[in-house]
Amino acid sequence: MATDAIPRNALEQHQSLLFRLPRELRDEIYEYYVQETNGYHYESNSGKLRMDSGERINLGLQYACRRTFAEMDGIALRTNTITFRTTLDLPSVSDQLTDSEIYEYYLLCGRDAILRRMLEWSYPLVTSEVMEKLCERWPENTTVRKMCGTQRTGELSSSMRSGTLWSADNTIPIDYNPHSTQALDILRDLLDIMSADPEFWLMTASEFDLGLREIYAPRAGGFDIESRATEYTSKTQQLRVLEWEPDEWWIPTRADLDELSEFIPKDEECGPFSAIHIRGGNRSYFSAAAAATQFLGRLNGSTLKQIRNIIVLEDECSRPNPTNHARGLIPFCIANSQIKIERKVDIWRVMIMEYGNIEIYDCGADGLMREIGAWISEAKTLASLGMPAGSFNLTMHGPSPRTSQQIFDAVVKVATWDEGSTILAATTFPDYFPDNVGGGFVEIIKAMIRGEIPVTFEADMGEVWDIQELLAQDTADWPVWFEAVLRIRDLEEPQEGWTLAREERFGVWKDRSEVEFNWMDQLEGFELLVLQDDVE
Numbered sequence: 001m002a003t004d005a006i007p008r009n010a011l012e013q014h015q016s017l018l019f020r021l022p023r024e025l026r027d028e029i030y031e032y033y034v035q036e037t038n039g040y041h042y043e044s045n046s047g048k049l050r051m052d053s054g055e056r057i058n059l060g061l062q063y064a065c066r067r068t069f070a071e072m073d074g075i076a077l078r079t080n081t082i083t084f085r086t087t088l089d090l091p092s093v094s095d096q097l098t099d100s101e102i103y104e105y106y107l108l109c110g111r112d113a114i115l116r117r118m119l120e121w122s123y124p125l126v127t128s129e130v131m132e133k134l135c136e137r138w139p140e141n142t143t144v145r146k147m148c149g150t151q152r153t154g155e156l157s158s159s160m161r162s163g164t165l166w167s168a169d170n171t172i173p174i175d176y177n178p179h180s181t182q183a184l185d186i187l188r189d190l191l192d193i194m195s196a197d198p199e200f201w202l203m204t205a206s207e208f209d210l211g212l213r214e215i216y217a218p219r220a221g222g223f224d225i226e227s228r229a230t231e232y233t234s235k236t237q238q239l240r241v242l243e244w245e246p247d248e249w250w251i252p253t254r255a256d257l258d259e260l261s262e263f264i265p266k267d268e269e270c271g272p273f274s275a276i277h278i279r280g281g282n283r284s285y286f287s288a289a290a291a292a293t294q295f296l297g298r299l300n301g302s303t304l305k306q307i308r309n310i311i312v313l314e315d316e317c318s319r320p321n322p323t324n325h326a327r328g329l330i331p332f333c334i335a336n337s338q339i340k341i342e343r344k345v346d347i348w349r350v351m352i353m354e355y356g357n358i359e360i361y362d363c364g365a366d367g368l369m370r371e372i373g374a375w376i377s378e379a380k381t382l383a384s385l386g387m388p389a390g391s392f393n394l395t396m397h398g399p400s401p402r403t404s405q406q407i408f409d410a411v412v413k414v415a416t417w418d419e420g421s422t423i424l425a426a427t428t429f430p431d432y433f434p435d436n437v438g439g440g441f442v443e444i445i446k447a448m449i450r451g452e453i454p455v456t457f458e459a460d461m462g463e464v465w466d467i468q469e470l471l472a473q474d475t476a477d478w479p480v481w482f483e484a485v486l487r488i489r490d491l492e493e494p495q496e497g498w499t500l501a502r503e504e505r506f507g508v509w510k511d512r513s514e515v516e517f518n519w520m521d522q523l524e525g526f527e528l529l530v531l532q533d534d535v536e
Contacts, residue, residue, distance in 0.1 A: 019067065030072050031079050033061050039081035039309075042295055049082065074306035081309040084292040086285040086316040092254065098284040101272040102257050104320035107181055107246055110264040114241050115187045116163030122203040123160035125194045133193045134186070140384045142440065143176035144186060165190070174373040174438035180321050181248045192242055201235050237263055248321050249290040249328035283505060287318040289343065293328035305336045312343040317350050317505070323371075323378050326392065330382065333391040341392045345375060347407050348398045352488060353502050365486045369414045369437040372396070376444050380453040397458035403492045408459035410486055415445040417485045419467045420478055428475070437482075 018026060038052035051057055062072040089098040131148040138144040147165060159165065164178070165187055177183060194200050240263040252260075266273065289312050296304060312329075314322060326343055333339050351371050379394040398404040419442045448455045449464050471478075479485050494501040 023071075026071065027075070030061070030068075030075050034059065034072070034076040035079050039083055039311075040076075042082065042084045042291060044087040044291055047295065047298070074303070077303070077306040078308050081311055082307065083311045083313060084288040084295070085313045086288050086318050087251070087291045089284045089286055089319075091284070097272050099252055099254060099257060100284045100286055100319040103250070103252050103260075105266075105272060106257065106260045106264050107248065107320050108179065108184070110266065111241065111244070111246075112184055113267075114238075114264065115184060115191060118191050118204045118238065119160055119165075119187060120163035122191075122194060122200050125197050125200055125203070126160060126190070130190070130193050134190050137189050137193075138186060140381065141176070141186070142173045146173065174370070174377050174440040174444060176438075177321070177323075177374060180324070181246065182324060185245070188242060188245070195242065201238075204238060205235070247328060249287065249293050249325040251286050251290050251294050283316070285316045285318040287322035287325045288312045288314050289322065289325035289328060290318070292341075293325070293332075296329070296332045301335065304332060305338075307336060307339055310339060310341045312341060314343065314345045314350050317354055322350070323374050326378070326382060326387075326394075327385060329392070330385055330387050333388050334386060337388050337391065339391060342395055343379075343392070344395045344397065346399065347372065347396055348403060349505075352491065353498075353505055365488045366437055366482050368488060369411065369441070369486070372411060373437055373441045373444055376448055376453070376455050377440070379455045380444065380447070382454075393454045393456065395456050395458060398492075400492075401458065404457060405459040406491055408457040408461065410491065411445060411457075412449075412462075412465065414482075414486055415442045416465050416467065416470065417479060417482075418442050420471055421480075423467065423471065424475065424478060 018029070021029075036051055036057075040049040040057065041052055041054075042048075043050045043054070049057060057076070059072075059076060062069055062076075089100040091098045128148075135144055135148050165183065191200075244263070292310060292312050296307075312326075326341075329341055333341065351368055375394065375396065379392070382392055383389065396404075396407075398407050414437060418437060422442075444453075446464050447453050448457075449461050489498070496504075
């Protein structure tokens with residue numbers, strides 16, 4: 001029950017009809033006053049909450065007097081849902097690059113090159129004891145556990161000598177993306193453990209004799225970052241790379257990025273630095289989860305505890321690797337167990353549109369399914385990382401109810417085929433090639449349908465299939481290849497077609513070396529300068 005814990009000098013306001021009402025009725029009036037039909041929306045430009053229309057929030061009644069100020073404290077945040085959307089990251093005028101593009105490069109490409117080089121040159125130091133310590137740091141990660149098994153059989157060395165953790169010959173678990181920051185964090189932890197051996201610093205130093213390096217850790221071929229190695233000549237610089245533990249959901253400023261360039265060199269022939277925008281869209285985004293994390297991080301403890309409901313709308317393809325960005329919300333859910341977060345992901349805009357040439361080549365469907373599986377697996381992982389039960393839910397959908405159902409049915413179709421193919425490959429037909437979408441995909445989809453993990457589709461999810469019943473009905477026509485199961489072009493396409501829709505969002509880019517560009521023609525007044533020079 002509410003109490004009248006208000007300033008003593010505000011008790012003489014009984015002449016107001018409002019304060020003659022019981023506190024419970026006043027609270028109902030306050031809630032009605034502050035409630036907005038569509039709640040509050042975060043405005044990234046100002047860093048403030050606004051009404052759905054973009055107008056400033058009107059809390060005039062709360063500031064009418066000290067008594068209403070005290071009684072209405074926090075009620076607006078408790079009453080209204082706060083919505084965050086992906087944040088448009090505009091390119092810099094000077095270089096036409098966005099902060100999210102540059103951060104993605106430093107996070108994934110630049111950091112990856114250095115860590116892989118260190119592993120490539122020191123992998124003989126990976127022992128069973130080293131792998132056991134890595135498992136202690138990643139107790140819930142199935143990939144790390146499998147790596148420990150392959151290390152005991154000696155299979156891991158073949159991939160590590162080329163600077164990679166996971167061999168392409170092995171089925172990659174659904175909770176592992178070799179191109180994600182999680183993979184780099186695992187690699188960083190492995191190197192950190194190895195660095196306790198004095199030999200590590202000798203083997204990873206650029207002064208180490210190249211002839212001896214070939215004996216210690218011969219290259220597997222095709223992986224060459226020798227040009228970057230010369231920039232890492234000291235143990236101090238290598239330590240900075242090992243000690244850097246970045247968050248994918250960080251929204252850096254250009255000044256922050258300049259600091260990163262001090263210990264992660266920029267390769268002008270790689271990533272965003274080597275590309276030129278030709279036509280179409282040129283939009284880059286930070287994730288809605290990153291925006292929510294940034295906003296909540298600025299609140300004091302008492303204000304944070306007033307928040308109840310948050311919607312995180314991932315409605316555009318964002319950078320870098322938005323799958324894991326909900327991890328940034330865990331501390332706030334722990335601090336306020338009453339926060340309920342729904343992260344809504346538009347599969348059509350966030351994932352499907354990323355794949356190009358859909359109208360020409362029937363490719364990308366296996367990558368799409370793996371990505372969907374990774375999102376679902378990540379939602380399950382959050383609990384083991386400390387997310388309180390009931391605080392988070394992931395909702396996946398398309399642009400329309402029909403598309404949402406279509407995408408969900410495709411997910412179930414692929415999971416059914418994958419499970420059936422695994423059984424057939426082991427019993428009857430060894431020519432089947434399951435696991436196109438990663439180990440554990442079938443199990444994670446079944447868990448979602450049963451309601452065992454906080455993930456739902458905006459679709460009729462039905463019941464889990466009976467694979468034995470399906471195989472009993474039809475094995476002769478069971479597809480051998482994934483391409484016969486699903487093609488992206490089978491999904492509902494935008495009115496303008498897949499290619500044009502993708503071009504409108506992501507644009508068309510080419511490597512600078514492929515583009516003939518005369519910079520002198522772009523200089524204003526260049527012809528006048530030439531004419532003046534001729535006259536003189």
